[in-house]
Amino acid sequence: MIIEDNIETFNSLLKRRGFIWGPSPEIYGGLAGFYSYGPAGMALKNNILTLFRRELRAFGFGEVECPTIMPEIVWKASGHLERFIDPVLKCEKCDTLVRADKFLQESFPDLMIDGMSYEKMQDLIHNNELKCQKCDTPFGKIEEYNLMLKTEVGAGNIAYLRPETATTTYLLFNRLDQDTRKQYPVKVFQYGKAYRNEISPRQQVLRMRAFDQFELQLFIGKDQEMDFEDYEAIKKVKMPLLDWRLQEQHVDTPKMISSEEALNKKILKKPAYAYCLHLAFYLTKILGYPDEIIRFRQHSPNERAHYADDAWDLEIKTTQFGWVEICGVHDRTDYDLKRHGEFSNQNFEISMGNDPKKKEIPQILEIAFGPDRIIYTLLECAFTVEEAGKENRIVLKLIPELAPNTLAIFPLKKNNAQLTALAKNIYKSMIEARIISFYDEKGAIGKLYRRQDELGTPFCITVDHQSLEDNTVTLRDRDSMQQIRLNVSELSKHVKTKII
RNA sequence: GCGUUCGUAGUGUAGUGGUAGCAUGUCGGCCUUCCAAGCCGGUGACCCGGGUUCGAUCCCCGGCGGACGCACCA
Structure with a gap:
């Protein structure tokens, strides 16, 4: 039998052998952005989770699980309500949808659009008679597109499905602080579903509307970030880093450099953050990815999320979709606890060192894995068609621990x-x-x-x-x-x- | 969301205004002392809704879904 070594063969394998099915519900034609895992896919996923849980326990992390639905105030505090709602312009004639802020920034490169109120944006559009680029119809009103899925709880209480697990973990901070007896950094992780109402989900399980997250958090003091005990043991380990300045020069291959060197060259700022990159790299490598297809790509300052001071994506090179982010490492600073402290009237200012008088809001370092993306990229790189006698065969070269x-x-x-x-x-x-x-x-x-x-x-x-x-x-x-x-x-x- | 294009057994495909053929899979049987062998038998499909028509899987309209391009992707 002739088996072609191509992406179509791979995609049909995913279905035939029960790894990934969808969009679900298939018998009703499917809803874009939702997929199901068959028995093989689920076995693989569970094996990955088991491996991660075992490792994280060894690294001193505790696991928590929070509700996937949270009241509106949580998302006001976290900033998601503000930042996850995009201002969009919809052309009345051809229905083309554009992001209002991005469209304005392109039209007026000299103006500072970021942070501008919708009213001001509206005026700008009206006064300058901005038109749809496709059909030349003048734009009307700015509408809101909410990336968060909204629902009602009980009698009319507005709530949202979480767009990330991380925020729900942060809400447990005072409990965790007690639970871990104030031994910093407090290390904790959460695995679970998150939801985003993507405008147009594509690329199979890589951009779903309901997806898994596996997110690690370190609550850490400012001094400890710079003087981090566990850093010493890993500072010589080389990692494939592609910082944003290199990207500006259109370089797309990473440099193998150690954390120590990266800190010296000011590519990284904090030893504790370097440690997080290392941990992400370690957890990725034990899944069996070959070195050549792993890289860390730093976000440029304007690519970062609203909460991040520094952000690196761990990416895997795929045949079908190019470089795919499977993990993001974020320096979220004290942004989250500061905001939740304000909105909830809790005092998150605590003493984290030897001096009981020196109080601070903990910094948060986050390592966020997307298990669905791990599954896809792992399957793609394990997929092999090779000669076997007169014919050829399909082999999934997963590491033994992960095989269904x-x-x-x-x-x-x-x-x-x-x-x-x-x-x-x-x-x-x-x-x-x-x-x-x-x-x-x-x-x-x-x-x-x-x-x-x-x-x-x-x-x-x-x-x-x-x-x-x-x-x-x-x-x-x-x-x-x-x-x-x-x-x-x-x-x-x-x-x-x-x-x- | 817009544009182009596509949608047929589990998978991959052929084809038609009179309800479909192939390959492979799968199931049962025979056979077989190590890498998708063979033989016999069975199984299984026209994305959904509406329209035109005596009759629609095929033509038209709408929806849903996929691919590609644009936009979007904290």
Whole structure:
């Protein structure tokens, strides 16, 4: 069979093998920006989450979970209500939609549009008779496009679905401060859904309207940011950094430099922030991405979010969509707690060092992963079509820990009751050893192997006639297709050493 | 959101104003001592709504969805 090594083959694999389905609900034609994960996709996602949770526990992070719906005041305080509502101009004739502020900035490069009130923008448009670029119809009124999904709770209380998990984590600060016994930095993360009403979602799960976030937060003192204990151990580690000044010179390949060097050259400002970049890099690397397709890209000052003092995106190079952000590292300063302190009348000014009189609002450093984007990019870079004998085969070269199945067990032939019985017994014992295993006998042995290759199963066991005599089986490696003979008693130990 | 274009079994496709063919998958059976073998049998589709028509999967209108371009992407 000829299998083409192209993106269409990959996209159909996602559907055929149960990784990603959608837009959901498919039987009703779908709603743009919403996707479902099938069993394989969900298994992969859970394996990623398990790996992350295990690592973060080791790094001293606690996990929290907050409601996905929060009252209006939260989003007033966070700034999202103001900044997530875009002023737009809709042409009455051709329905073209443009961002009012961006459109004005282009029309009047010398004026400071950012921060201008809608009324002033409106006047500017009216007085200068600005027109739609497509059909030359004069623009009318500025309308609001809200990127947050609005809802009502109880009898008419306005609330919004969270556009990020981070803000909901910050609302727990005083609880966390007590809970962690004021040991700074307070390290915490939250995994969960966030919602954004994208104008036109595209690129599959990369820009969904309901998506996952996995966000780490450090609540940290100003002094500690500059003198950060854990920084020492990682300061020599090189990372692929592409700062915004390089980008201005149209450079798009990162430089491998260490945190120490980046701080010396003023590319980075704070050791604690450098540590966050390192942590993001570490968590990305353990998922098995090859080095060449990872880079950190710094936001230029006008690209940054409203809360950020510094921001770097960790990006993965994809075939289908170019560089894709899977993680953003943000220096949110004291912006969030300052605002929530003001709006809630809480006092978040606390002593974070040895001097009880010196009080400050904690700084926040954030590492925000998008698990959906991890899943997509990981699958794309694991996807391989390679020669196998006369034909070729599709292999998902996921690291063993992440594969939906760790082990598959087959009888060499299914019309031999002894072979199938032994294979089923081995399957049972593997399940009992809690190795994620899969039994299959439907098809010739070659087909059984290929099915598992498409799912990324790292190991396949085949029970043959020799097995009936000496209790050994063949263990086949996914990538090399090489087989070794092992005694059944050694199986679980052997497999477990490979998946750690 | 606008423009162009497309929408047929699970997947990939052919085709038609008289309800559809191929490949592959999948299921059952036979066969098979290691990499998508073979044989037999089964399964399964025209995105949704309206219109024109005796009759629409095909033509027209609207919607939904995908791709590409523009805009948007804190």
